Amino acid sequence: MSMSLMEGNEAIARGALAAGCRFFAGYPITPATTILNYMLNLLPPVGGVCLQAEDEIASIGACLGASMSGLKVMTATSGPGISLYSEQISFAVGSEIPIVIVDVQRLGPSTGSATRGADGDVNFLRWGNSGGLPVIVLAPVNAADCYTLTAQAFNLAEKFRCPVFIASNKEIAMTRESVDLDALQIPSLMNRAAPPAGKPFLPFQANSEQGVPDFLPIGGNLPVRQTSSTHGPNGYITTDQREIARILLRLKNKLEAAVETFSFYELLSADESDTLIIAYGVTARAAESVYQELKSAGQPVRLLILKTLWPVPETVIRRAAENVKRVVVVEMNLGQYVREIERILGEKKVDFCGQMDGWLISPDKIKEAVKNG
Secondary structure: OOOEEEEHHHHHHHHHHHOOOOEEEEOOOOOOHHHHHHHHHHOHHHOOEEEEOOOHHHHHHHHHHHHHOOOOEEEEEOHHHHHHHHHHHHHHHHHOOOEEEEEEEOEOOOOOEOOOOOOOOHHHHHHOOOOOOOOEEEOOOOHHHHHHHHHHHHHHHHHHOOEEEEEEEHHHHOOEEEEOHHHOOOOOOOOOOOOOOOOOOOOOOEOOOOOOEOOOOOOOOOOOOOOOOOEOOOOOEOOOHHHHHHHHHHHHHHHHOOHHHHOOEEEEOOOOOOEEEEEEOOHHHHHHHHHHHHHHOOOOOEEEEEOEEEOOOHHHHHHHOOOOOEEEEEEOOOOOOHHHHHHHOOOOEEEEEEOOOOOOOOHHHHHHHHHHO
């Protein structure tokens, strides 16, 4: 594909296809609906299935069933849909079912403003499962990121057998920009590990260095036990205190211990600066404009653009903040991820620059926060 105008939602759909996605189920909701539309056109020619379900709950349920049968799956929605997904997100976390979930964020709460963007779901994506176990959340900045990070999301879902979220935004999703997909590099495709032949199969026995079980699809030659209840390596329900503690700790550690292997970010650095700007999503574009303007004016700052939000890439953040006195966190909400920055960089002055009114944060507002905060 040569250079073309492409919105973020199309780039996500094409990234999913390139990553091997062969099943999509969704329910129309602004501003995520066009992902469903694109998948309706893209999947059938490659032998895939695209389903418009009767609601959000049925959509994610169909995806989890398809994933348990061995397919790479994706669904897409916005904040109100994530609310309805939450029970089955917990099921996917606890039963280690790979799935990519796209949240094209819009202004909330509840129905909010369907045609206005925000980054108000950032904490909800992390903490919106019962049990509070970690998930992976990636945040694209532009359409190119939508393509490459979606491919990364599928690999991570397969490698760690977990839900992976794409935290997009109405502005990224519905803005067309020039993209040359052929010029973008995506990782070699990864598939969930199959158990070695001839050995007894335990569906939740972690056999890899990452602490992830091997996978057998349901519907094959061997029975595969699956449950949403607490379970041991054999898949049977258990109330044994030590067994439960072991599996929950494994579910936590398999992601948090490996976060440095999927910490995606950009660091625009000025060694002599004493101020670090941290931004993510569409707001990072305005922050980069401020970085370039201040650099040209002889007032350099550092800029860290986070593309992995959860688990928090603490090592990346600490390194970026070395020798700076002050950090400015920019978000399209009333202050969510800034709390993580305050926790990690508690010895530094951390200022917040944000708004949640349906409008993009302007470079001028960020520049004022940098100069006068």
